Amino acid sequence: MEPTEPLGRVRPQTVRELGEFALIDRINAGRVQAPAVLLGPGDDAALISAPDGRFVVSTDMLVEGRHFRLDWSSPHDIGRKAIAQNAADVVAMGAAPTAFVVALGCAADTPVEVVDGLTEGMWSEAGRAGGSIAGGDLVRSPRMVISVTAFGDLRGNAPITRSGARVGDVIAVAGRLGWSGAGLAVLASGAEIAPAADLVAAHRAPRPPYGVVLDEPTRPNALTDVSDGLLADLGHIADASGVAIDLDSAALWDPALEALAERLAVEVALDVDAAQWVLAGGEDHAFVAAWSSGSELPLGWRRIGRVLAGQGVTVDGLRQPGNGGWESFRGAEPDRR
C-alpha cells in the first residue's frame, strides 16, 4: 500500500496490473449472447446470423475529450452512449439491431473499474436495442477511444433510406429534441440547476426510442436519426430526396427547454436560445421521418412539418441562418497531444 493512501483504502487496480488477457476474460465473463451471435469472442472472428441474406452495418468512433469527458459522464453512461448512437443508425435504416463489435483503446493506468463501467453500460444498451456484444479489440492508447460497429437485420423489408421523401409527406419526430444540447450547456456552464437533471442525463446517455420504428408494421418513406442536429439531418433527407422541408415552429416548442434557457440567463448570465437546442443540437438520437400524408402517425410520433417541392429546410417558411450541424474539424482550438 502506498504510504500516502488512507488506511484501508485499496488502490484501484489498473489495466496494466490486470493484463490484457485477464481483462478480456473479465469483460466476457458470464455474458449471454443474443440469438443472432452464432460464435462470440475467443477466435479470430465472430460469426453473426443474417437471416434474410443481408445485414445493415454502421460504425462510429468516440474520442475522449472530443465526444465524451470522464469528468462529465460515468463510464456506464459513456458505454451506453457509444452503443446507442450506433444502434440508432441501424434502426434509422429500418433494421433491428442484432450484434455489436467494440474496439477499445485506453491507457495502461486506466482503472479496471472504468473498463467495468464502460462494458456494463455497453451490454445494458445493447440489450435494450435487442443485441449483444459479439467481440472486439483491446489496445493501448494515451487517450481513450471507443469504436463501435453495429449490425442489424431488415427482416425481409426494404431499407428505409434518406431518399424516399415525397412532396406532400408529413415530417414527424419520435423522441426528444434539444435535450442533449441543453444538458451539455448546463454541464459547460458549471451551474447547479436541479430541475435540469433529466436534460443532463439525456446528454450523458441518450435513449433512442428504437421501438417506434421496429414495433410498427407501417413504415415511413424516409428516415434518419438526429445526430448532427435537426436542421442538418433533415437537410440530408431533403437533399437525398430532392425535396424541400418546412417545419412548424409551434410544434417544436418545448417548455422544459424554454424554462432552462431562462434560468441559465438569470443565474449564470448565459445567453442561450432554446430553439437553437431544438434545431441544431445533435446527439439526441431521436428519429425523424417522412410519412405518407394519408397514413395515421403511429404512437410515439408527432407531426413537426411537411415535405414541399423545392430544396432546403425552412422553419415557418423562413430559411435559418446557418444550420449549425456538427462538423468534426471546425473550430480553431489546437488538438491536445
Place this chain on the structure above:
Amino acid sequence: MEPTEPLGRVRPQTVRELGEFALIDRINAGRVQAPAVLLGPGDDAALISAPDGRFVVSTDMLVEGRHFRLDWSSPHDIGRKAIAQNAADVVAMGAAPTAFVVALGCAADTPVEVVDGLTEGMWSEAGRAGGSIAGGDLVRSPRMVISVTAFGDLRGNAPITRSGARVGDVIAVAGRLGWSGAGLAVLASGAEIAPAADLVAAHRAPRPPYGVVLDEPTRPNALTDVSDGLLADLGHIADASGVAIDLDSAALWDPALEALAERLAVEVALDVDAAQWVLAGGEDHAFVAAWSSGSELPLGWRRIGRVLAGQGVTVDGLRQPGNGGWESFRGAEPDRR
C-alpha cells in the same frame, strides 16, 4: 501563402481547411464497390450481402505511435496494414472477405494527402482481399486512430475455428514468419541495410497469402493467422483444441533472417536471435493450420510440426522460455498524452 514558405511551394491543405464533408466526398469519389456491398456510403448505415445467412466479422484498432509510426511507414502502407490484419482474421475463419468499414480519427492539422494515402492503401488491400470499403466514420482525434471492421462470407462452409486440431494432425504454415519482426528491428536500429528492404517492407505492410485458404477445396481442421507471434498463436490453437503442438526447428530456419541478424550484430552491435523473430515476432499475418495427416498439403503450405496429446507448444520437444506474444498493456513506459 506563409512568408516563410519558399516561393512556389504550396502549403499542404489540412483536413480542417478542406472540412469533414468535402473530405468524405473526396474519400468516396470514383470508388467502385464490391458486389457484396448493396448500399455503400451516404446514408445512416451500409447494407452488405450475406448470401449464406451468416457473416464473419473481425475488428482491430491501430493507434499512432503504438501500432504504426508515420515516420517509419507511408500512409499507403499503414492503410494496407490496417485492412490486411483484419482481412487475415476473416480468412483465418475460412471466410472470403466481402467488405470493410473504417473509422478514422485524425488531428485537424493532418495534411489531406496523408488521408489520401491511407485511403488509397486501404482500397488497394481491400481489393486484393476481394472486398471494398462500404462506409465509415471520420472524427477528430489528437493522435491518429484507425479502427477497421472486416466482413466475410463462409460460402456455405463451416467456420474453421482454433478448436479443431486433433492428435496426429500436421502443423503447416503459409506465408513468411519473422519478417515483420526483423523489419521492425532494422527500423528501430536506424541501420541502413540494403538487403533488408524486403523485410522492412514486410513490416510496413504485410501481404497475407489469402489465396492459400480461399482457393483450396480442402480445408484444415484448425486455422489462425500469426498476429501475436507463432508460439502465442499456436498456443491458442493448442489450448482451444486440448492438444499439444511440437514444432521442428529445422523447418523454421530462414537464411534471410539469419543473415540479417549477423549483419545487425556486426554493423550496429545489436544482439538479436533470428529464431526469436520466427517464434515470437507478430504481425506477419501468415496462416498456420492443423491439417489431417492423411491429406496432401496444398500448394503454398509447408510442414513445420505436428499435433500431440498433451498441452502447450514445444520446439524439438523443448518448452520455450516465455512465449513472447504481444500483450497490449505490458511495458512500463508511460503513455504519452
